[in-house]
Amino acid sequence: MEQIRNDIVDYLKANSFMDNNSSLNDNDSLTQKGIIDSIGLLELMDYICEKYSIEIPEDLLTPENFDSLQGITNMITKLAK
Amino acid sequence: MQITEEMSMNILEELNGNIGSIALKLRDFIRDQVTSFKKKGVVIGVSGGIDSAVVLTLCVQELGKENVHGLLLPEEESAPSSKILGAVICESLGVSYEEVPISPILRSLNIYDKKERIIKRACPEYDARIHKTSLVLPDFLNQGLLNVPYIRLIKNGETVGKYRLKATDYLELIGLQGVKQRSRMLVQYMYAETMNYAVCGTTNKTELVLGQFVKYGDGGVDLEPLADCYKTQVYALGKYLDVNEEIMRRPPSADTWSHYTTDEEFYWRMPIQIMDQLLYAQEHRLPLQVIEKSTGLSSETIEKTQRHINRIRDTTEYVRATPSVCYINR
Numbered sequence: 001m002e003q004i005r006n007d008i009v010d011y012l013k014a015n016s017f018m019d020n021n022s023s024l025n026d027n028d029s030l031t032q033k034g035i036i037d038s039i040g041l042l043e044l045m046d047y048i049c050e051k052y053s054i055e056i057p058e059d060l061l062t063p064e065n066f067d068s069l070q071g072i073t074n075m076i077t078k079l080a081k
Numbered sequence: 082m083q084i085t086e087e088m089s090m091n092i093l094e095e096l097n098g099n100i101g102s103i104a105l106k107l108r109d110f111i112r113d114q115v116t117s118f119k120k121k122g123v124v125i126g127v128s129g130g131i132d133s134a135v136v137l138t139l140c141v142q143e144l145g146k147e148n149v150h151g152l153l154l155p156e157e158e159s160a161p162s163s164k165i166l167g168a169v170i171c172e173s174l175g176v177s178y179e180e181v182p183i184s185p186i187l188r189s190l191n192i193y194d195k196k197e198r199i200i201k202r203a204c205p206e207y208d209a210r211i212h213k214t215s216l217v218l219p220d221f222l223n224q225g226l227l228n229v230p231y232i233r234l235i236k237n238g239e240t241v242g243k244y245r246l247k248a249t250d251y252l253e254l255i256g257l258q259g260v261k262q263r264s265r266m267l268v269q270y271m272y273a274e275t276m277n278y279a280v281c282g283t284t285n286k287t288e289l290v291l292g293q294f295v296k297y298g299d300g301g302v303d304l305e306p307l308a309d310c311y312k313t314q315v316y317a318l319g320k321y322l323d324v325n326e327e328i329m330r331r332p333p334s335a336d337t338w339s340h341y342t343t344d345e346e347f348y349w350r351m352p353i354q355i356m357d358q359l360l361y362a363q364e365h366r367l368p369l370q371v372i373e374k375s376t377g378l379s380s381e382t383i384e385k386t387q388r389h390i391n392r393i394r395d396t397t398e399y400v401r402a403t404p405s406v407c408y409i410n411r
Binding site: 042043045046061063066 | 219225226247248249251
């Protein structure tokens with residue numbers, strides 16, 4: 001799980017509006033902190049699907065699964081099993 | 082408003098109230114704007130929908146039918162009913178109108194071919210000979226799902242496939258689709274400048290707040306009479322102005338996909354009466370209890386939906402923004 005979390009942080013640092021020097025807590029809201037917007041969210045989904053070779057079912061496309069590092073990491077862990 | 086009065090208010094009743102005085106105010110606005118621009122009249126893109134029907138009617142009432150020119154601007158993927166209803170409203174009001182298809186502009190930019198290629202890439206089973214297509218977002222109110230766009234394939238009126246779009250495909254599609262509204266804008270200005278008229282827009286407040294218009298497309302106009310009226314109020318105005326029943330009943334749509342895609346399916350993701358009540362409640366900072374009573378939604382759903390609306394409002398700031406200027410002497 002730690003590896004997945006680090007992958008996502010690296011992705012966000014390289015591809016989102018996240019400041020390279022700022023820290024991100026596991027439950028911080030990515031949208032409320034202005035790190036990703038609706039397009040950034042689609043790009044993140046594409047990255048996750050490709051990186052972990054998974055398909056994300058429609059019913060998992062919820063704010064709870066995508067708006068925080070914790071939610072994203074949990075979802076990938078579940079789907080990549 | 083007194084607190085007790087506020088607690089017993091019904092938001093839909095508020096939205097449907099004072100329609101006569103709103104109509105008069107809008108007419109004054111139209112007159113003042115056209116006069117201040119030193120223009121002789123207005124050109125209006127008539128889509129066959131409720132917004133343009135209401136604007137056209139108000140402009141005719143205020144400026145006279147001889148000072149209003151309607152433009153029907155269909156393209157290959159427009160619903161046939163759009164230009165039929167557009168012509169009906171122009172004829173019923175006695176205004177001059179013309180049909181100027183924008184398909185040649187779109188073809189010259191390969192818009193249709195490029196769109197086909199994206200759809201084919203996203204939906205392997207897509208066959209242009211048998212499928213119609215639409216771009217939809219999942220329902221928000223009942224499922225609470227994210228703003229993730231899907232292409233839907235429709236065969237003989239039935240949905241036969243649904244495919245999530247990749248970000249790059251979505252961005253390209255939005256760019257291609259925007260050419261439709263932007264082509265309409267340039268045709269409207271070609272006519273307006275020839276006639277020394279202004280271009281009158283039809284964007285309502287729901288669309289404005291949600292960024293539900295194309296920057297320099299349908300948003301590229303000289304005046305926006307409806308931009309402080311929620312869609313629900315536009316319907317009330319339509320009823321008050323006796324707009325054609327078929328236009329009143331027609332589900333609102335940007336009408337840019339081969340399968341008629343409603344605004345509820347792509348933009349609002351909930352019934353318009355709910356969306357407008359929530360927008361009105363936010364604007365007037367109404368207490369949760371009033372919203373619960375008016376909408377019938379639970380407090381949890383209201384809070385979740387208001388966060389969703391706030392996200393849309395934030396992410397569409399760019400669409401509403403006018404060009405930024407660097408003032409060198411300030």
